[in-house]
Amino acid sequence: MPAVISSAPWRPRPNPDAATIAAIGDLSGKRVVVMGLGRFGGGIGAARWLAAHDARVIVTDLADRAALSDSIAQLADIDLRFELGGHRADLLTDAALVVVSPAVPQERSPFFAEIVRRNVPWTTEINLFLARCPATVIGVTGSAGKSTTTAMIHAGLSASWSGGACYMGGNIGRSLLADVAEMSERDVVVLELSSFQLADLPRIARRPELAVLVNAFPHHIDRHGSFDAYVDAKLNIIRGATACTPVVIGGHDDRLIARVRDVADSFGGSIIRAGDEPPPTGLTLPGAHNADNARCATVVCRLLGLDADRTAAALREFRGLPHRLEFVGLFNGVRYYNDSKATCPTTATASLRAFDRPVIALMGGKARDVSLDLLQSAIRESARSLFCFGGGGAILADAVRLDATCGPRPVIEIAATFGEAVASACRAARDGDIVLLVPGFESYDEFPNYEHRGRAFAEIVKRFHHVND
Template sequence: MHALGRRGPLVVSRPRSGRRVRHPARFHRETGVTLLFDAEVGREDFRGRRVTIVGLGKGRTASGLARFLVSCGARVTITDAKPREQLGEGIGRLGDTPVKLVLGPSSDDAALADPEFVFVINGVRPRSATILRALQRRIPVLTEIGLFFRLCPATIVGVTGTKGKTTTTTLIGQILSRAKRRVVVGGNIGRAIIQELDTMTKDDIVVLELSSFQLETLARSPHVAVVTNIGEDHLDHHGTRESYIAAKRNIVAWQGANDIAVLNLDDPTTMAIHTGVPSMVRGFSLSLRPRHGGFLDADGRLILTDGERRTPIIVASELRIPGRHNVANALAAAIVGEVFDIPPDVIGAELRAFEGVARRLETVAESDGVLWVNDSASTTPDATIKAVDAFDRPAVVILGGVGKGADFGELARVVVKRARAAVLIGTAADEIAGALDAAGAPRAGLTVELARTLEDAVTASRRLARPGDVVLLSPACASFDMFSSADERGDRFTALVRSFTEPVRL
């Protein structure tokens, strides 16, 4: 099997022949500007230059990027349309970093007052009027992750997917930590990865979780690209499913012949994004048996294959993370481990030891025969379907929050079939209730209750659950109507459950 461990670090992949392919995520027809943010810049290009960062938010990316740019000698301004009182967390993360803040409704005009470079923070729409005006004025527009790809000397592993990218990224990081090379994990998790540049060398490995927001304007691809699956998410941001898929495609779009794509063979959309890309495919599957990659055999073993030999790694029942989707995630991580020459027994040991990631099918407690599980990170219907299917016991499911444009029909059918009760919260509660009704909830005897708060939802779930049940917080929605993030929502759920139970000791 081709192994990066044998060859040493690869050269960073670049757009082939400087080619730019125009598609919905990259070209804005009304203004004629290309939405691929990539400029030939180095650290020295920021010295003494005026740089505007559009978007502060919670400050994780903006603060790290600002510190990096200041260290390069830039004069940094951060703008955000929200008022100061709504940006306390982001402002706090800036600390004493010497930046100018322009906040409130007038910040859009200030963003383009006199910058020589503009950076866009994750979640700011690249088609926004501010960004389009900057591009029309030929002001270089960049992103933190795009600049990192340009400047990073290390080998990059990128992971994306509608579901499973955080678990897979974390698991890959743990497996690769057994290599005789420094491993850094970041991207859409942890602090801004740009802050790690100063200590990186060509011998390091960087494992990045990459969201569709980060990918949609990226003009470079990682050396090893992992795609867990592609469903439907963030349609409120991308507009259409096609634009969402086009954003995801950038993780492989710029790969060369010496790069590797680790792809889910069971997902046709994932396979389709690799069309026309020359990189080598290592497929993983729960139903097929690829010549190069990994699969689940009839005996429930995870098998790695290089075209000539098949190597058993672990029995699926030994995994501590529940659900068939996590078997697929484990296969993807194992393939990456083999690419970097991690021995099979070491890969197996890391898979057995992995307890999962907080707020992703995280077991919180078991009390009076009821298992309480925190899956707050599931913010799409497809993710929640996989969560419900991960358990072979009746479920009381807490659903709701802010819908992101996805359809709840299939989720409703699964919940009606598999669950004992559904407790609904948030602004999407009525829409989900309607979907459950249309799916036959009354005829199936599914109890549906609306709760005003998460506290009320936990109280109702405690009343509805019976011994042998699982109470599953898997909202299928974003959290911003009630909480600042899915993490805060999950942490609140855990605190509520632990107020009347003892945590499970693994």
């Protein structure tokens, strides 16, 4: 019988943040503004939760109704008001609270500056949840792999956890605010946390009872200003934690471990290096980076007292998440993988190196100024052919062509559109090949987000083979 987490010596009893709850108070009949509805669940979850507590909810977003149609449809059954296409200052009149989306660049937002100027109380969806959650929280963050690691931990818990219910949410796409009323101290929550969500965590006292930092490399520098500031935001996951909180760190980044140790020493936290774990065997997901994710999940499940054999079996059976090295299908002997979530050079590099043979790579998207040195090396090592799309693809094609490094260059083709690039890759593939969507750039040139791009890839591949078989 696996150990129950409430008996684990390292874990303090979860303590909802009474001071934060008291400061916000009863919202019944009060005007509450949700700043930023977005498309990924947090704004929707906040609006539904606030309406359930009888607040007079106003949702404001810079995007228009057409762009937010999917999110608006999910709120069709509740009574609230939409103010879209901009943020009007008069919405703050008599507002008791503003719930600010983590996607809002606060330092550049006139509306947020007006919130501060008027001294209107504000919070975030994730802080609303953490302040009230009675369950044990496992917080997971990192630059890449945090969603997969979150889901792997949840899979391990689902296989053998007997202490109560298991929940998974946060940045992975599901708000858990609506579930708080059903949670108890016997439950456990696996919560993915982005740097944007963590930036405002110091506004409340609650911290995860167990923290996982999968990795850290330069990302979102346009928002945070520097890599140091980005890492500082990530470290809010443990900054201010209670005594003896364990911190699981993936990989072998000594500089990151030193940064974590500086913070952990302030509260007596213990550091467990998941990179020292033996490699997992029999994983379905390809790639060394997924083996690192599984190591983190293995350590967490062991800390929770879960059965090691059941954990290992759950990780072997884990099929991954959509758009993260997702297996699309086998057609005419060709294996197709969708890694549309690989939107930066570091994640794209890991994806290219995940396979045991050179791949046919589809790369590109919205152009941006990033170093391509690491990615160029991975392309030369791991790509037999390179089909490029968008401004990012054109930049990447030029960089690979001009690369003076010795060694073979992949065959490069630049397509006018994403769809043309996918069709060309399908035509070029032969029995035994791997076709990999591994953009390395964001999707916003042709698609609203990486999910739309990944779904389009799968649809084009399946349509091509249906038409051309």
